[in-house]
Amino acid sequence: MKNKLAMGAAAVLLTATSAFSQTTDQSMDHQAMDHQYMDSDHEHVDLYRANEVDVDLFGTASAGKYTLDHVSGSRVRNNTRLGAGAGLTYFFTRNVGIGGDVYSEDTHGSFIDSASGNIYARFPLGESGFSPYAFGGGGYQFDLSNVWFAQFGAGMEYRFCHNVGLFVDGRWVFPNETKYYGVGRLGVRLAF
Numbered sequence: 001m002k003n004k005l006a007m008g009a010a011a012v013l014l015t016a017t018s019a020f021s022q023t024t025d026q027s028m029d030h031q032a033m034d035h036q037y038m039d040s041d042h043e044h045v046d047l048y049r050a051n052e053v054d055v056d057l058f059g060t061a062s063a064g065k066y067t068l069d070h071v072s073g074s075r076v077r078n079n080t081r082l083g084a085g086a087g088l089t090y091f092f093t094r095n096v097g098i099g100g101d102v103y104s105e106d107t108h109g110s111f112i113d114s115a116s117g118n119i120y121a122r123f124p125l126g127e128s129g130f131s132p133y134a135f136g137g138g139g140y141q142f143d144l145s146n147v148w149f150a151q152f153g154a155g156m157e158y159r160f161c162h163n164v165g166l167f168v169d170g171r172w173v174f175p176n177e178t179k180y181y182g183v184g185r186l187g188v189r190l191a192f
Contacts, residue, residue: 047127060084120134
């Protein structure tokens with residue numbers, strides 16, 4: 001498990017480093033010309049930009065190690081926990097940002113089940129509105145067990161317009177005292 005965690009953390013770090021170096025090597029004018037759309041005033045507006053603040057509202061689904069290692073329809077139906085959460089991310093450059101999120105899956109315990117912080121690397125695909133991304137970080141789990149954890153994952157966002165998009169992602173979570181588990185998210189992203 002420690003080897004998987006180290007390999008995952010290394011992959012996220014390499015991805016973020018690559019995205020940062022790619023962004024700093026290009027001029028801002030070149031970036032703005034490559035990834036724009038026309039707004040209602042017929043002005044070009046970049047869908048993904050530097051100094052962007054994103055607010056996420058999402059649903060979650062999490063499954064434990066046994067379910068992930070032995071996937072079947074009945075195990076997923078019977079052992080998956082559903083929840084909801086929110087997040088905030090700031091992108092320093094067009095491709096690299098930091099953010100945090102919280103979510104709850106159990107209304108009987110702590111109000112917040114998990115809180116985490118991550119480094120994000122995103123790679124917008126031309127003017128399509130699609131942007132795959134990778135992330136990694138860590139946080140603290142308040143419900144079921146009080147443990148620290150490391151995590152890494154990947155996802156895809158589709159930006160409809162300058163300020164609104166949908167996203168889906170998945171992450172592997174490695175607590176320091178319990179077995180690993182996976183969390184999937186599906187939500188709306190508001191960009192400012």
